[in-house]
Amino acid sequence: MNEPIINFEADALTPSKGLFQERWDILKRNRRAYVSFWFLIVLFVLALLGKVFTQNIILFDPKIVRLSEKFLPPLTPFASTITPKEDAPLVGIYLLGTDELGRDVFARMVEGSFVSLTIGFVAVGIALTVGIFFGGLAGYYGRVKLAFITVDTLIMRFVDIMLCFPSFFLILTVVALLPPSIYNIMIVIGLTSWMGIARFVRAEFLSLRDQDFVLAARSQAIPEWRIIFIHMVPNAIAPVLVSATIGVATAILTESALSFLGFGVQPPDATWGNIMADGRTFLFDAPWLMFIPGFTILFVVLAFNLCGEGLREAFNPKLRSTP
Amino acid sequence: MINFILRNIWQRIILLVFISIISHAVVHLAPGEPALVDPSNPRMKAEDVQRIRAAYHLDEPIHIQYIYWVRDLFTGELKSFKDNQPVMEKIWGKFLNSLPLFIVSMMIIWFLAFPVGIEAAINRDSKFDRTSTFISYALISFPGYFLAYLLIIFMVKTFNIPVIGMRTFGLEEAPLLLRSMDRVWHLTLPAIISAIAGIAVLSRYVRSQMLEVIHQDYMRTARAKGLPEDQVIYHHGLRNALLPFITMFGLMIPGLIGGSVIFETIFAWPGMGRLGFEAILARDFPVILTLNFFAAVLVLLGTLISDVLYAVADPRIKF
Numbered sequence A: 001m002n003e004p005i006i007n008f009e010a011d012a013l014t015p016s017k018g019l020f021q022e023r024w025d026i027l028k029r030n031r032r033a034y035v036s037f038w039f040l041i042v043l044f045v046l047a048l049l050g051k052v053f054t055q056n057i058i059l060f061d062p063k064i065v066r067l068s069e070k071f072l073p074p075l076t077p078f079a080s081t082i083t084p085k086e087d088a089p090l091v092g093i094y095l096l097g098t099d100e101l102g103r104d105v106f107a108r109m110v111e112g113s114f115v116s117l118t119i120g121f122v123a124v125g126i127a128l129t130v131g132i133f134f135g136g137l138a139g140y141y142g143r144v145k146l147a148f149i150t151v152d153t154l155i156m157r158f159v160d161i162m163l164c165f166p167s168f169f170l171i172l173t174v175v176a177l178l179p180p181s182i183y184n185i186m187i188v189i190g191l192t193s194w195m196g197i198a199r200f201v202r203a204e205f206l207s208l209r210d211q212d213f214v215l216a217a218r219s220q221a222i223p224e225w226r227i228i229f230i231h232m233v234p235n236a237i238a239p240v241l242v243s244a245t246i247g248v249a250t251a252i253l254t255e256s257a258l259s260f261l262g263f264g265v266q267p268p269d270a271t272w273g274n275i276m277a278d279g280r281t282f283l284f285d286a287p288w289l290m291f292i293p294g295f296t297i298l299f300v301v302l303a304f305n306l307c308g309e310g311l312r313e314a315f316n317p318k319l320r321s322t323p
Numbered sequence B: 001m002i003n004f005i006l007r008n009i010w011q012r013i014i015l016l017v018f019i020s021i022i023s024h025a026v027v028h029l030a031p032g033e034p035a036l037v038d039p040s041n042p043r044m045k046a047e048d049v050q051r052i053r054a055a056y057h058l059d060e061p062i063h064i065q066y067i068y069w070v071r072d073l074f075t076g077e078l079k080s081f082k083d084n085q086p087v088m089e090k091i092w093g094k095f096l097n098s099l100p101l102f103i104v105s106m107m108i109i110w111f112l113a114f115p116v117g118i119e120a121a122i123n124r125d126s127k128f129d130r131t132s133t134f135i136s137y138a139l140i141s142f143p144g145y146f147l148a149y150l151l152i153i154f155m156v157k158t159f160n161i162p163v164i165g166m167r168t169f170g171l172e173e174a175p176l177l178l179r180s181m182d183r184v185w186h187l188t189l190p191a192i193i194s195a196i197a198g199i200a201v202l203s204r205y206v207r208s209q210m211l212e213v214i215h216q217d218y219m220r221t222a223r224a225k226g227l228p229e230d231q232v233i234y235h236h237g238l239r240n241a242l243l244p245f246i247t248m249f250g251l252m253i254p255g256l257i258g259g260s261v262i263f264e265t266i267f268a269w270p271g272m273g274r275l276g277f278e279a280i281l282a283r284d285f286p287v288i289l290t291l292n293f294f295a296a297v298l299v300l301l302g303t304l305i306s307d308v309l310y311a312v313a314d315p316r317i318k319f
Helices: A003-013 A019-029 A031-056 A105-140 A151-164 A167-177 A182-191 A195-208 A212-219 A224-260 A272-282 A288-315 B002-029 B046-055 B062-075 B087-122 B127-141 B144-159 B176-214 B217-224 B229-241 B243-256 B258-266 B272-281 B285-313
Strands: none
Touching: A019 A031, A019 A288, A031 A105, A031 A288, A105 A151, A105 A182, A105 A195, A105 A224, A105 A272, A105 A288, A151 A195, A151 B002, A151 B285, A167 A182, A167 A224, A167 B002, A167 B258, A167 B272, A167 B285, A182 A224, A195 A224, A212 A224, A224 A272, A224 A288, A224 B144, A224 B258, A272 A288, A272 B144, A288 B127, A288 B144, B002 B062, B002 B285, B062 B285, B087 B127, B087 B176, B087 B229, B087 B243, B087 B258, B087 B272, B087 B285, B127 B176, B144 B176, B144 B258, B176 B229, B176 B243, B176 B258, B217 B229, B229 B243, B243 B285, B258 B272, B272 B285
16 A cells, blocks of 8 residues: 555656756757767767778878879879879878878878877876876865875965966976977876866865765775775866866867977877978968868867866856856 | 065965976976087087086086076076076066067957957847857967967968067167057067967956856846946946956966967067077076076966955955
8 A cells, every 4th residue: 555655756756857967958058069069079980980090901091102292282183193003092082182292181180180189188187187186185185284284285385386387388398308209298288287177176175075975985984095086086076077178178289389399299190280380381382281280170179168168067057048 | 464465475485496496306307418419419529518517517416406506596697508698687688578578468468358258248148248259269279370370371461560570670770769660560460469369268257257246236236226337337347356357467477488489489579488499499407497487486476466466455355
């Protein structure tokens, strides 16, 4: 006799939508963010395919040099009698033209998208790791005293110190002094951009550490690292996710600025940044060499920024434009 | 009040010491030494390298080098590795070149960002708001120098604006008026281009600040009193929204060095960013370190001024 009542109660208590579903719906309502999100997903797939087709199963080879075919504008069909047939681009058309060495710009852009995105994601990954680690320490162990200062003061002063360096100048100094390598660039960009994330995580932790679920976890003698990283970090992740999305965009822009000064990723690796930096010499003879990577960076960075903005609105109901 | 300022200054001096230690360590621990810049030169023998290293104290342990650097910095004896010129004079000269560029672009940023941001906030979700939001996102998404190149092509073709250097070569004898007009003319394009990203960021920020203020109770009270709408917005609203911008201004000061590397390189503007870039290329450690130190001083000075001004402007803050 009791059974139907219990079932009924259980039905009534289930929220109609999960937390994730609710956020997702808000993101969907923001047209620009939603479109950018799918644009980025398509881009990731393209970049992965590009990696496969330029390195493993070679469909278009970005490294073939055809000196007789240089500076061909986009959409030129392959009609050379000197260049051997097997060096022809896929489908016989230079989709985006050729550069000063007769290399296929389309193949180079496809190869570069994987490298550029990797730089963005690895740099942000490093920044996230360092930022969450320091922010978590400062937030959770903030009251612990080391000799005469608290852990919180120590870490946050260090963050202040790092914020005092003009970041681009610091990145430039370190990248220029170290031997040029794509890993150095990722690491340096990552290590100079974690401060904002650490601040966000600390702020969230300060309000989380006295809440009941943390107390409950502590009373069960769960190890502290587990409380911090498994119980608390997921609750503090929302603002971090937003700044990580925008961080990827910033990292891509930083790489292109470094390429302009000649300290970016070195050839033969192609990135959007160094294709554009090389192309600027031929701005008037072969404008597509600069315009194609330039607008690609613009659209991708714009998509990351709009997506980050959409996420920010989804996570922070106060900012929502339609109440 | 005096106590508050003194305490702030004291804290910042301690920070400054740590900053200088860290930047010194970063620059000196990285591989590559000034003596090794030109390894292919056959006339550089091992003993020459040794002599150069000894002359610049590069063979000492790193903490001794740090002490040498600090001593030289404060006695004004610090010499550049590259051309043996005093570092402070060099930086001061470049600072005077960078300053007008910085001031003009700051003026462009602040005079444009406020009207745009306020207008967008008042007419929230209007066509103007949507377009200005989108445009500012597009502007911060442009790779800086790509936008600069596009603008240069456009501006030079339409307005015939000069793009290289600070003044026209050979105009030294010209009358004062002509010379200053020439300076302004050269300043136009670099200032506009370095201001663009700033306008985009700041106008977003103005908008969100205004939005926060616009729904406050005192705004409704002001309207209920029957005040004209302009007075409500600019007198009651804007004044309250202005407070955080005191901090923003302090944070923008370091842009004087870091933000200008690219644009000064494009426009061959002999400023601090370019000086830093050339010093990095030549492994000119004293110049790099002193520039970094100078940048940190600017940041700390900016935050100090904004903290004090904040306390003066906001009567709710007590010491």
